[in-house]
Amino acid sequence: MATTILLTVSLMGIIMLMMSVGVIFSGRCLRGSCGGPDIVGPNGESLLCATCPKRAEREQSQAAELVSLGNDATQF
DSSP states (O other): OHHHHHHHHHHHHHHHHHHHHHHHHHTOOOOOOTTSOOOBOTTSOBOSGGGOHHHHHHHHHHHHHHHHHHHHHHTO
C-alpha cells in the first residue's frame, strides 16, 4: 500500500515538473484572471501580455512569416 502511494505521488510530481518545463519553454507571458488584479513584477512594472517584450518580437516574426508565405503563394 505504501509503495502504491509513493509511486503515485512520484508520478504526479514528474508530470507536474514536465508541465512546468513546457510552460517555461513556451515563452508565454503571465496573465491575470478576468477582472482580477494586474500581475506586477518585483519592481512594480506590469507583467501583462500587452507589456510583454516577447509579444512584439513574436508578432513581428509572425507577420514576416505571413508576408513571406504570401509572396511564395503568388509565385505559383
